[in-house]
Amino acid sequence: MEPIVIIGSGLAGYNTAKELRKLDTATPLTLISADSGPFYSKPMLSNALASKKEPAAIALNTPEQMAAQLNAAVRVKTRVDAVDTGACTLRIGNETLRYSKLVLALGADQIRLPIAGDAAADIMTVNDLDDYAGFRAAIAGKKRVTIIGAGLIGCEFANDLAAAGFAVDVVDIAARPLGRLLPPEGGALLQSKLAALGVQWHLGTSVASVDRAEHGYSVGLANGGTLQADIVLSAVGLKPRTGLAAAADIKVNRGIVVNRRLETGAPGVYALGDCAEIEGLVMPYVMPIMHATRALAQTLAGKPAAVSFPAMPVMVKTPACPTIVSPPAAGAEGSWQIEATADGVKSLFVAADGRLLGFALNGNATAERAKLAPQLPPVLA
Numbered sequence: 001m002e003p004i005v006i007i008g009s010g011l012a013g014y015n016t017a018k019e020l021r022k023l024d025t026a027t028p029l030t031l032i033s034a035d036s037g038p039f040y041s042k043p044m045l046s047n048a049l050a051s052k053k054e055p056a057a058i059a060l061n062t063p064e065q066m067a068a069q070l071n072a073a074v075r076v077k078t079r080v081d082a083v084d085t086g087a088c089t090l091r092i093g094n095e096t097l098r099y100s101k102l103v104l105a106l107g108a109d110q111i112r113l114p115i116a117g118d119a120a121a122d123i124m125t126v127n128d129l130d131d132y133a134g135f136r137a138a139i140a141g142k143k144r145v146t147i148i149g150a151g152l153i154g155c156e157f158a159n160d161l162a163a164a165g166f167a168v169d170v171v172d173i174a175a176r177p178l179g180r181l182l183p184p185e186g187g188a189l190l191q192s193k194l195a196a197l198g199v200q201w202h203l204g205t206s207v208a209s210v211d212r213a214e215h216g217y218s219v220g221l222a223n224g225g226t227l228q229a230d231i232v233l234s235a236v237g238l239k240p241r242t243g244l245a246a247a248a249d250i251k252v253n254r255g256i257v258v259n260r261r262l263e264t265g266a267p268g269v270y271a272l273g274d275c276a277e278i279e280g281l282v283m284p285y286v287m288p289i290m291h292a293t294r295a296l297a298q299t300l301a302g303k304p305a306a307v308s309f310p311a312m313p314v315m316v317k318t319p320a321c322p323t324i325v326s327p328p329a330a331g332a333e334g335s336w337q338i339e340a341t342a343d344g345v346k347s348l349f350v351a352a353d354g355r356l357l358g359f360a361l362n363g364n365a366t367a368e369r370a371k372l373a374p375q376l377p378p379v380l381a
C-alpha cells in the first residue's frame, strides 16, 4: 500500500498526522520536511527571551520521537522538488516516491523587500526554529536590533527584545504599529506602551539600504535618517508557498486554492496551513490550522469532512500592551466604535443593525474578550 505523504513538518503537517493517527493507526504515513523537523510551537519564537527559552528547549520533540509517536517515516532536510499528480508521485532529487494521498503543508515564506546596500543580504528573517537558532546566535553579546515591519511578528519581537535589554528600532511605512489589525487609537496605545519599554519608532518611512559600518550596520531610511544596528531583522509579511503546487498545475491564487474539504483540484491532493487559501481566505494563524487538521484527518481516514471556522481571535504577544484582535471579514459593512482610556482601548466593529462583526482590544480592554468573542460571527459557518 502506498503511503499518505505529508510535505511539511510545521504545525499543519505534524498536527494533521497526529489527528489522522487518532482515527487510523495502520495506513503507512510519511512526513517530508525541508527543515530539520523538530515538533515545536512557532508562536514561541517571538516570546522566547521573555520565557527564558533557549532555541534547543523550544523543540518539544525530535523528528525521531515524532516518527515513533506517529508510527510514520519522517524524512528531514529533504526538499520535494516536484509533484506529478497524474502518476501520484513526488520527486526528491533523482528519487521518485509514490503516494496514495498527498497533503501540502508547505507554510509561507517571509517576504523580502528590495533593499540596497552592501549588507542587504545580512538582513535576517525568522520563520522557523532553525532560523531562530541562527538569530539567537547572532544577537548574543549584541545590543542594537533594527526591526523592519511593525506588524504582528515585528511588534512581538520588538517587545521581547526590548524587555530583554536590547535597544530596538522599528521601521514601518505605516503611521501606526499593527496598522492592518488595529484602528489608530489601539495602534497609538501599543506604540506608546512599547516606547515606554524603550522601543524607538520610525513610522511613515522604510528601510532603503543596509550597509556594513565600522561596528555592525548602517541602516539608511527613505526619509533620510540613519540608524546604527548590530542586527537587522525583517518581518514584513508572509507569502504562501505556492510554487510546488503551481508547477504541478494545481490551482493557486494568493495561496494553494482548496475547498472546504481542503481538496485542491488534483484528486487526492490536499493543502492546509499557511500555504493554503480556503474558500478565498488565507489564515496564517494557529487556530485555523487546528480546525483544518481535524477535518482533513477525517477525510484522509475515509470520512470526507468539511471544515468550519468559528471566530478565532488572535492574541498578540506584546505583554507591554496586551492586545487581542478579531478583524472583521474583508468587505464587511460597519463602522468602528472606539472607547479609549489611558490603559485600554476597546474597538468594536459594528454593523448598522448592531451586530458585532469584529474587535480589537488593547490593554485592560482585553478583559472583555470572554464576553465579546461569543458574539462574533463565524469565519466560515
Ligand SMILES: Cc1cc2nc3c(=O)[nH]c(=O)nc-3n(C[C@H](O)[C@H](O)[C@H](O)COP(=O)(O)OP(=O)(O)OC[C@H]3O[C@@H](n4cnc5c(N)ncnc54)[C@H](O)[C@@H]3O)c2cc1C
Residues within 6 Å of the ligand: 007, 008, 009, 010, 011, 012, 013, 032, 033, 034, 035, 041, 042, 043, 044, 045, 046, 078, 079, 080, 081, 105, 106, 107, 108, 126, 127, 128, 153, 241, 244, 272, 273, 274, 275, 283, 284, 285, 286, 287, 289, 314, 315, 316, 317
Ligand atoms: C515568529 C512568529 C510568531 C507567531 N505567533 C503566532 C501567534 O501568537 N498566534 C498564531 O495564531 N499564529 C502565530 N504565528 C503564525 C503561526 O505560527 C503559523 O500560522 C503556523 O506555525 C504555520 O504552520 P504551517 O505548518 O502552515 O507552516 P510552517 O511551520 O512554515 O511549516 C512548513 C513546512 O513545510 C516545509 N516545506 C516547505 N516546502 C517544502 C518542500 N518543497 N519540500 C519539503 N518540505 C517543505 C518546511 O520545511 C516546513 O517544515 C506566528 C508566526 C511566526 C513566524
